[in-house]
Amino acid sequence: MDRIRDMSYANVAFPITVNRLFTYAVPQHLDTIILPGMRVLASFHGSAQEGVVVERIDETDLSADKIKNISECLDDTPTYSEELLALTKWMSDYYLTSWGNALYCAVPAAVRNQKQIYVRLQPEYTPPIGKVQKKIVAVLESEEELTLNQLARRLGVTYANLRPKITTLKQKGVVEEIVSHKPKATSQFTNVAELALPHADIRDEINELMTGSDGYEQSTNKPKSRVPHAAALKHAEILQILLDEGIALTITELTKQVKASPSMIRTLERRGFIKISRAAAVRNPLSQQPVAPTQPYTLNPFQSDAFREILKALRSEDESKQGFLLHGVTGSGKTEVYMQAIAHILENGKSVIVLVPEISLTPQTASRFIGRFGERVALLHSRLSDGERFDQWHRIQKGEADIVIGPRSAIFAPVKQLGLLIIDEEHSDSYKSDTAPRYHAREVAQKRSELSNCPLVLGSATPSLESFFHAKNGTYKLLKLPNRVMDRKMPDVHIVDMRNELKKGNRTIFSEYLRNAITERLERQEQTILFLNRRGHSKYVFCRTCGYVERCLNCSISLTFHFETKQLVCHHCGHRRDTHPSCPDCNGTAIDYFGRRGFGTETVEQEVIKSYPMAKVQRFDADTTTRKNAHQHILEAFERQEIDILIGTQMVSKGLDFPNVSLVGVVVADTALNLPDFRASEQTFSLLTQVAGRSGRAETAGEVIIQTYLPDHYCITAVKQHDYIGFYKKEVEERNVLQYPPYSHVATLLLRGEDEKDVIDASHAVSDYLETLQTDRFPEVKILGPAPAPLSKIDGKYR
Template identity: 40%
Template sequence: MYARVIVDISHTQVDRVFEYNIPEKMNIRPGMRVRVPFGHMRDTEGIVIGLEETSEYEANKIKEIICPLDDFCALTEEQIKLASFIKQKYNTTLAAALRFMLPAQVRGGRVSVKTQTRVRLLLSGPALQRVEEGLLKKDGSVKYPRQWETLSLLKEQGELPASELNGSAVKSLEKKGAVELVRAEIARIPFQKKVIRIDDYGLTEKQKEILDRIRAGGKRFLLHGVTGSGKTEIYIRVMRDCLARGKTAILLVPEISLTPQTYTFLKQRFDEEIAVFHSGLSAGERFDEWMKVKRGKAKIVLGARSAVFAPLENLGVIIIDEEHETSYKADNYPKYTAHEIAKERCRLNDAILILGSATPQIETYFRGIRGEYEILKMPNRLFGLQLPAVDIVDMCNELKNGNRTAISGRLYDELERTLADGKQAMLFLNRRGYSTFVMCRSCGYVVKCDSCDVTMTYHKAQDILKCHYCGRTKTPETVCPECGKPHLKYFGMGTQQIEEQVKGLFPYARILRMDLDTMGNKDAHIKLFEDFAAHKADILIGTQMITKGFDFRDVTLSAILAADTMLNIPDYRSAERTFCHITQIAGRAGRKEPGTVILQTYNPMHYAVQHAKYHDYVGFYNEEIALREMAQLPPFSTYVQLQFSGQKEEQVIAAVKDFIGKLKAVLLPHKRGIISIKASEAAIKRIRDMERYHILIHLKNDEGLVGQIYTLFNQTKYVNVLTGIDINPVNMA
């Protein structure tokens, strides 16, 4: 037999199948990881993607597999098919596509099963009684207290880690034949918290109607439900249906910070094991959760974007909660989207796909209207609760009245009332740090990062200036390095300064802050969630992390402090993102009783703000889609962004010019399908000492033309210049 192997080298020159002979008595199956000889290298890892009885090559020219790396198939047949889809869809190598299916630490054997030496009691009944008698004096008192204590503990537990017992006592009992030492596998568990099982909730008539429509046999659904409408209960019932049919389920959430809350909900309702997949796990935890699924112990997978690749077999449903979030698109090349991967996995398994959101992506809702998804609407909150009233505060008037803080008079009054009532508030500002930039008022000098073409943010708690792109820090200066005058001033504000202002206004309030600066430690998000849910704090201040799916029963006030920071981003999605953020943070308030939302803005009449005030998604969609059709923006067209970066600007510019020349030759016969081509500096020209340029191609929707650009991109390489490609990029800058 011959094995068809993809070597674990992501390079276009070796992006093909290699054949290897399978030695006699070596059990090799498709999906197994193997070690193989390759080229001038001594050996390398590979994945077996198929078996053949014959080969087109001469037998003496075919090398043998050295050994299997596991005694099980690391990949399923479906995952191998999925990798082929990724290779075609994102024009990448098959090796790169296969890597998505495996924990990174598995490759190269950097992590494995964790074992522990344990002490196991061997005896019982009369035999154990004789050993116990040997530990006593004639008068019945204990002669060997350490052995007696160890034996007593083992009688209670049966087996314990050797590290928890007295070593000399264990050795003595082992000589007596009372115990044995064994090596046992132990699991590294991400969530240790004990969860109490609860009964099912009664379903509303709307929930019953939605479930009936899903059970009727459809395959793709867009669950458009307002915040607090009971979408999670739909997810749970659909997953339970799948498990009852012997199938498995994946539930995706957009943020790592949401996994503890969602895991708790699931554990309260399911007896089955739940595996958790996200980048915040340690290498060992990630491996153990992956193995839990491989061994069939877990039938439900919960996680962020990467969980879409979980090695579940017989998949019944994939649910993408908060489907509008940009975090579902990969940051690194190839820039896949969880939606596309989920859609293909559901096709391969004849499974159900559910996208859920109070504010669906414009493109998703557009496809729903065209019939690609069945739109299921849940327009009302549970228990007869109304969506919170949204009060718009015009910050221009605040400025006229002499208020230069980020807390308007209206927000101050509501915070005071909320605290007096013993309730909680959430304040949203999409900027971390204390001040957003430092400038000299004499000469206009602005402190920038030495490695990136961006201003540095002041962090008062550490008294440092920090670059939010490369992490470089500086000590703040008191005089301007350009003109020598002591006129450096801090401008703008971030979450740290908001925290300081709120503390000054409400010194008795207990405040938590959630941003990248406070969430750096492992499990920090779990502790914050538990503390705020237990009402150990009155006010939660945060960036966009706090807008996504949190459900706190005592939150009756939420506020968007500066809607304009999102509205004025130079991106065609800025209105959409503003509407989504306002609606989502508004949705955190009034989940169990009436709530209030304060929206502070300098642009109160903008259509995104006005539609958000009335929680009117359909009204916003209709206005936004009309504008996009008029301007020929997605979903009526496609953007292809080609990225070029390098340490020497002249080399990057030369690469851009060369690629433009090649691009014109490819696109010239299809000029009717091209709206525009523009080459320019990136909005942030330098990051991490790399000069950045891009080519932005605006096309009429034409997958064939996009494929030709992909092909040209893969065929073109430059010395000392890194390149990347992105379709409809999340960040247009």
């Protein structure tokens, strides 16, 4: 077939599961507009769908009758840079996902376009007769256009009731429907005021107002008008603020500073001293958060060595820059090394992305960076409002912010001239996305650093075994911070064998040693963190008469009792139901809600309140931080020492820095050790070491108390001795015997369905097919299974 050359074409990726591109013709009126990385509308499976142009081509093998036109370009400038197109293409190949799905996840929901159907009146129409139809027309006459949902709300009817009436009016030629693709959020605008005269004239006017003049002198620019003395002083203050700031200020900000009404500013506008205009208002997620300015401090010798190595890479002209693993104990000053490296990057006109593992850490980390770098910092995470995410993303894209801080999704930030990538707490499993498209932010960051030719810095007190293994083998350069800053001591770690507590008759959740330690801290007005990596009140609820356990109807796990809501909750599918006064199986009333065989943070909270009634106690977990900014408010209260005892899950283990915390208590250290996961020991060591590191971070000496039923496990003893290297050697030896990562790669195929037999049969069919492939083409690959997943049923589907 002859190639078609008389038109221009584009290959478009759609967010579908099939990994292929679709070729469309570019109409002449869009030929000079459409660029790779732009979003377009094109007919796909019979309706207009949004896709991304990934490349322009001059010819195609497709026949002319099979090629459709792109109908509309949705962007003025490319949403995806060449670098992000290349990055998402690599993700598509490496993670076996479609390019369209990879592109889709690289843009926040607030920036993505949404399909909306608007209704508006035709320019000419015959007025309808029906009562409801007249109401619809009356509403549309007062509004230019409305979505169907907006119109339904105005009329006080449901969407289902409104839809057929709109269809009728459309058939009669009264209304028309317009399909629009717009972002979920849009720019917000506000009124701003700025000086309208030269500064010399403004200073003259301020002097006249301040000297008590009763009015303005006659001049071409200053019409005569009598002004009361109090108002004159306010006018002078407004002009002085605008003169000092040298930039436009919002009316809201100006009236707040001066404590004046907007009418005073309007008066100055009428007299020609200021002008008022509309400007985009940036919704700042940190506007209400106090930020203390910080200055760089002199690095200690180990920090200086690490900084010099990073600086050497930043200055290198090599096309391929080596990555770094910054292994520093908790409190060793890794963040200061990051910030001094970032300062060098900014001096050279480049940008930085800093990834943090938890959304709860983002505001605290951002505060430190804003204290050093001001408004050059932007946040990107899912707890922001749609408007905040929209504004932050566009600030980054326009180059107005050159430091981006956020969790794993921030790796796709549209920064200009990326010069450095930092992943703090790089060991965290929260960098791995377990929803499609599945990716690991550390691997994506490695690829993005290659595409941008910039260094990647991984930082952790407990590096993942894979990262440390690669550092030992030279893939990364290992940088060490073995001591805390200012030579502060690592906290003393005390192991409590809970088996001995049981022998002594102590059946409570706190050992005598931990109780006494908490009492001492309260008496000394020092703070305590209690850690338990399990939400809720009790792990499961059971009948002591027949042994019946309350289970989720959709999943193969027990329900967790939540004391505050008095509900049973599944932490996997979210199913909730009220508690039963009696056993559903035997009708007995001996129901155990108090977690003797398992308990959560709510149980710990209740026990603390009962034992220390005068203490100020706060729980910090997924249940207490559902509201916007709840993380931030709790941490700020803890920093102000309004909380004596903070009880939390793994959210308290990462990156938090509070100088008055002198005690960390690990209520149960064994919750993850016996999970069916080859990383169980690594994750437990990391979690315990990280939470232990929250103690004694200032002059106050720190102590960590770990309650465990496995005091001799090498993971627990390594935590006690602050011995990462010892733990690494033991763990990597066991991994080598079993050929687990880092000595191999493990890929999991998960099949799920509503019929258990179908899922089992399909898994065996897949296994048989893979074994055939292995024998013929991949003899070095080992195939394990099939076997039921650790949670063999979730949300009504077998796995």
